[in-house]
Amino acid sequence: MAEALRIGIAGLGTVGASVARVLRDKSAELTRQCGREIVVTAVSARDRSRDRGVDLGGAKWFDDPIELAEKADIDVFVELIGGDEGAARSCVSAALDAGRHVVTANKALLAKHGVALAEVAEKKGVLLNYEAAVAGGIPVIKTMREAMAGNSVNRVFGILNGTCNYILTRMEAEGLTFEACLKDAQRLGYAEADPTFDIEGNDTAHKLAILTSLAFGTRIASDDIYLEGISNITQADIRAAGELGYRIKLLGVAQRTESGIEQRVHPTMVPTASVIAQVHGVTNAVAIETDILGELLLSGPGAGGNATASAVVGDIADIAKSRPGFQHGPVFGRPAKELRPYKKAQMRSHAGGYFIRLTVHDRTGVFAAIAKRMADNDISLESIVQHANGSDGATQKTVILVTHETTEAAVRKAVDGVTKDGHLTDKPQVIRIERAG
Amino acid sequence: MAEALRIGIAGLGTVGASVARVLRDKSAELTRQCGREIVVTAVSARDRSRDRGVDLGGAKWFDDPIELAEKADIDVFVELIGGDEGAARSCVSAALDAGRHVVTANKALLAKHGVALAEVAEKKGVLLNYEAAVAGGIPVIKTMREAMAGNSVNRVFGILNGTCNYILTRMEAEGLTFEACLKDAQRLGYAEADPTFDIEGNDTAHKLAILTSLAFGTRIASDDIYLEGISNITQADIRAAGELGYRIKLLGVAQRTESGIEQRVHPTMVPTASVIAQVHGVTNAVAIETDILGELLLSGPGAGGNATASAVVGDIADIAKSRPGFQHGPVFGRPAKELRPYKKAQMRSHAGGYFIRLTVHDRTGVFAAIAKRMADNDISLESIVQHANGSDGATQKTVILVTHETTEAAVRKAVDGVTKDGHLTDKPQVIRIERAG
Ligand SMILES: NC(=O)c1ccc[n+]([C@@H]2O[C@H](COP(=O)([O-])OP(=O)(O)OC[C@H]3O[C@@H](n4cnc5c(N)ncnc54)[C@H](OP(=O)(O)O)[C@@H]3O)[C@@H](O)[C@H]2O)c1
Ligand SMILES: NC(=O)c1ccc[n+]([C@@H]2O[C@H](COP(=O)([O-])OP(=O)(O)OC[C@H]3O[C@@H](n4cnc5c(N)ncnc54)[C@H](OP(=O)(O)O)[C@@H]3O)[C@@H](O)[C@H]2O)c1
Numbered sequence: 001m002a003e004a005l006r007i008g009i010a011g012l013g014t015v016g017a018s019v020a021r022v023l024r025d026k027s028a029e030l031t032r033q034c035g036r037e038i039v040v041t042a043v044s045a046r047d048r049s050r051d052r053g054v055d056l057g058g059a060k061w062f063d064d065p066i067e068l069a070e071k072a073d074i075d076v077f078v079e080l081i082g083g084d085e086g087a088a089r090s091c092v093s094a095a096l097d098a099g100r101h102v103v104t105a106n107k108a109l110l111a112k113h114g115v116a117l118a119e120v121a122e123k124k125g126v127l128l129n130y131e132a133a134v135a136g137g138i139p140v141i142k143t144m145r146e147a148m149a150g151n152s153v154n155r156v157f158g159i160l161n162g163t164c165n166y167i168l169t170r171m172e173a174e175g176l177t178f179e180a181c182l183k184d185a186q187r188l189g190y191a192e193a194d195p196t197f198d199i200e201g202n203d204t205a206h207k208l209a210i211l212t213s214l215a216f217g218t219r220i221a222s223d224d225i226y227l228e229g230i231s232n233i234t235q236a237d238i239r240a241a242g243e244l245g246y247r248i249k250l251l252g253v254a255q256r257t258e259s260g261i262e263q264r265v266h267p268t269m270v271p272t273a274s275v276i277a278q279v280h281g282v283t284n285a286v287a288i289e290t291d292i293l294g295e296l297l298l299s300g301p302g303a304g305g306n307a308t309a310s311a312v313v314g315d316i317a318d319i320a321k322s323r324p325g326f327q328h329g330p331v332f333g334r335p336a337k338e339l340r341p342y343k344k345a346q347m348r349s350h351a352g353g354y355f356i357r358l359t360v361h362d363r364t365g366v367f368a369a370i371a372k373r374m375a376d377n378d379i380s381l382e383s384i385v386q387h388a389n390g391s392d393g394a395t396q397k398t399v400i401l402v403t404h405e406t407t408e409a410a411v412r413k414a415v416d417g418v419t420k421d422g423h424l425t426d427k428p429q430v431i432r433i434e435r436a437g
Numbered sequence: 438m439a440e441a442l443r444i445g446i447a448g449l450g451t452v453g454a455s456v457a458r459v460l461r462d463k464s465a466e467l468t469r470q471c472g473r474e475i476v477v478t479a480v481s482a483r484d485r486s487r488d489r490g491v492d493l494g495g496a497k498w499f500d501d502p503i504e505l506a507e508k509a510d511i512d513v514f515v516e517l518i519g520g521d522e523g524a525a526r527s528c529v530s531a532a533l534d535a536g537r538h539v540v541t542a543n544k545a546l547l548a549k550h551g552v553a554l555a556e557v558a559e560k561k562g563v564l565l566n567y568e569a570a571v572a573g574g575i576p577v578i579k580t581m582r583e584a585m586a587g588n589s590v591n592r593v594f595g596i597l598n599g600t601c602n603y604i605l606t607r608m609e610a611e612g613l614t615f616e617a618c619l620k621d622a623q624r625l626g627y628a629e630a631d632p633t634f635d636i637e638g639n640d641t642a643h644k645l646a647i648l649t650s651l652a653f654g655t656r657i658a659s660d661d662i663y664l665e666g667i668s669n670i671t672q673a674d675i676r677a678a679g680e681l682g683y684r685i686k687l688l689g690v691a692q693r694t695e696s697g698i699e700q701r702v703h704p705t706m707v708p709t710a711s712v713i714a715q716v717h718g719v720t721n722a723v724a725i726e727t728d729i730l731g732e733l734l735l736s737g738p739g740a741g742g743n744a745t746a747s748a749v750v751g752d753i754a755d756i757a758k759s760r761p762g763f764q765h766g767p768v769f770g771r772p773a774k775e776l777r778p779y780k781k782a783q784m785r786s787h788a789g790g791y792f793i794r795l796t797v798h799d800r801t802g803v804f805a806a807i808a809k810r811m812a813d814n815d816i817s818l819e820s821i822v823q824h825a826n827g828s829d830g831a832t833q834k835t836v837i838l839v840t841h842e843t844t845e846a847a848v849r850k851a852v853d854g855v856t857k858d859g860h861l862t863d864k865p866q867v868i869r870i871e872r873a874g
């Protein structure tokens with residue numbers, strides 16, 4: 001049997017402690033699967049005295065993860081600290097420079113410095129594996145990087161943030177407000193004390209940026225992603241969506257278009273009967289559409305210590321199965337040096353259907369004025385629903401429009417026009433509709 | 438750059454011709470992804486004069502695929518002939534004996550001789566890849582064999598036959614009979630002239646047998662699978678399922694139980710709101726439940742030249758990325774020699790909910806007799822629906838029972854009892870209910 005594979009883990013929090021536990025509990029089975037033992041020989045975290053709930057046995061402790069990365073007797077460096085700069089970035093760089101394989105779950109780091117790190121890994125001939133960084137336990141990196149070799153991707157989209165999906169699921173199921181659901185998510189540990197990063201879509205954007213690079217062979221460009229969070233989704237939207245045969249999900253979407261690559265994160269209407277509409281709670285899902293394979297959908301747990309550890313352990317096992325002299329494929333599917341500059345499609349040229357909810361004064365001529373603004377911008381309507389708000393003597397009405405395929409520019413112009421006409425009593429709501437099978 | 442990887446393809450039918458086309462059309466992209474060229478240097482089929490719709494360029498023709506496997510200048514032998522004996526078996530054996538990597542899409546061959554072939558591959562230190570053999574383009578082999586390293590599987594189940602799912606989908610959507618849908622499937626090329634193998638569940642069983650081995654580390658035992666096809670599913674079942682919140686799918690299910698491993702293929706009621714219930718038409722899906730990762734679901738095209746070729750090309754690309762001296766993980770996840778004997782759970786001990794549809798004489802006491810038979814066998818009922826058949830003067834009634842969790846043995850005894858009581862006017866229908874998220 002080959003020599004044991006020696007692992008150093010930096011970061012022993014939710015994910016790090018789970019990884020250490022799985023490697024120990026499943027040691028015999030992993031040895032059988034990989035043909036060699038996997039042993040944790042070094043660890044690092046901030047607080048040496050903290051109980052990690054797992055026996056770290058003979059692993060050597062390092063106060064400094066950079067020292068671990070450079071000096072420990074390890075074959076693989078596992079980074080589970082988090083953050084796009086600071087300790088995480090420094091120790092991953094140090095490990096790669098020292099010619100060690102690296103496994104990480106750090107989407108923020110990869111979204112920001114992934115290409116540069118991949119260049120170092122490829123120059124050094126070591127692996128940089130990051131299955132856990134996108135959609136937790138779902139093997140989407142392996143699928144896109146390995147299984148889909150030779151495929152040209154047209155579109156990749158998904159539910160990539162469990163917090164948002166949990167909130168939207170409960171809002172729909174229980175008729176609660178966004179705020180109430182967010183509070184519950186925080187109480188249950190599904191959302192951070194400061195939830196901005198999740199609910200405004202930034203976390204989804206980091207993951208989408210990585211998928212975009214894998215899909216299209218482009219350099220990662222997470223700052224170029226159009227962002228819209230879920231905080232202004234109301235019960236009125238959710239109910240109207242349901243009546244029209246849609247469900248609202250926060251999606252990250254990357255799509256090849258004539259004018260470049262669209263990358264966008266926003267609340268989206270998906271058909272209630274689609275597979276992705278059935279993905280509830282903290283579950284994540286990714287759909288990939290290609291020229292050869294067609295449409296593939298993967299769904300599963302996107303976070304949590306165990307599910308994330310499963311992906312990290314899978315990455316470690318892949319390295320354990322390799323032998324010296326072996327060289328695996330490039331980090332982002334194509335050699336990092338050859339990743340093409342990313343050509344951004346403007347959001348205003350986005351083509352698709354739109355849901356538009358308008359709260360208007362209940363007076364004659366309003367509807368005709370709205371219809372005219374739509375027609376003037378060549379927007380044809382698939383359906384129109386109009387109802388009074390409240391019961392007696394209501395002075396407001398709700399008008400819901402669902403458009404056929406049109407452009408973002410046309411919708412913005414039409415809605416601006418309606419706003420200028422002075423008929424609205426509240427902010428207009430516009431939600432994009434996404435095709436989904 | 439490494440030397441080109443030389444491919445020999447035996448079988449140039451639906452899948453083989455697609456593989457040759459993809460390797461040629463995507464040559465530049467594959468070279469970029471794999472770091473070396475992939476070239477088809479040898480081919481074999483029965484009829485040399487047939488136009489394959491693809492330029493086979495300089496590939497050397499072999500009338501005999503065994504000669505190709507043994508003598509051609511190739512690194513990888515791709516078997517796309519089909520069948521569990523004959524040419525396919527002989528040439529795969531010959532290729533492995535000659536120390537060549539093998540890629541195949543042949544589920545029948547693997548279900549019957551997979552373990553023996555894996556032993557040869559592992560002894561020779563070559564790869565035997567077969568992603569396309571189960572669920573076509575869906576990367577379920579890669580997921581179970583690589584991504585889930587260290588996980589213990591509790592259950593794996595799926596829609597593994599597109600023909601059956603197409604028929605059931607149309608029966609539900611259009612209210613047509615089984616026979617009418619089968620005819621359409623044949624006309625559209627979704628079903629063979631002799632459809633027995635698909636509709637009686639044998640094809641699903643082959644694929645399930647492979648998944649079972651990967652899931653539980655057992656030797657493949659496809660002859661031990663409990664089999665029930667879809668040919669006796671009627672509109673009455675489909676309508677009743679719908680009313681009760683279920684949809685009928687032909688599932689293959691492998692599950693760890695206290696008394697061994699259950700492997701079964703049968704029509705199954707899944708909750709209409711589950712993800713798998715949304716998998717329509719020829720699409721396939723596989724759900725895997727493990728201790729660490731949790732529940733994962735993959736859905737996508739299970740057949741067709743292109744989708745299947747995508748999986749074959751992924752397998753070839755994995756080999757292209759490897760280098761001499763490299764040794765990958767075992768064929769079925771664990772070394773073939775260490776695969777455990779398969780311990781079969783008896784179907785009669787299967788535990789779960791059941792749907793029971795009885796057509797009975799419309800006379801007093803019948804319902805009480807049925808209820809007594811259920812109670813006598815400790816079967817508790819979740820719901821009971823009773824309605825007259827036809828309108829006026831009907832002399833028959835339909836009784837539909839949905840049970841809480843019980844055992845197959847209890848249900849069989851109860852239904853036998855009801856039959857003996859002489860109240861039935863037609864064969865009783867029993868359909869198992871499967872939990873699905
Ligand atoms: N949690 C999930 O569900 C999940 C899912 C997917 C991906 N991820 C990613 O996985 C990574 C880890 O997440 P987590 O949830 O496990 O985080 P966490 O629970 O906050 O753990 C972070 C760990 O890093 C250690 N650490 C922080 N700064 C350090 C430093 N300068 N030197 C050494 N150790 C340091 C901490 O030490 P102390 O314990 O001593 O404070 C702690 O053990 C992140 O990149 C995250 O995005 C997490
Ligand atoms: N079709 C799918 O969607 C699909 C999906 C998943 C897996 N698969 C599997 O893929 C494999 C191939 O399926 P297919 O649909 O491509 O079959 P196919 O269209 O019937 O093609 C079979 C090919 O094998 C050749 N062949 C038959 N006997 C031969 C022999 N003795 N020597 C050399 N060549 C021989 C045939 O030659 P001629 O053309 O000269 O007759 C033909 O080119 C099967 O194992 C199948 O189960 C197929």
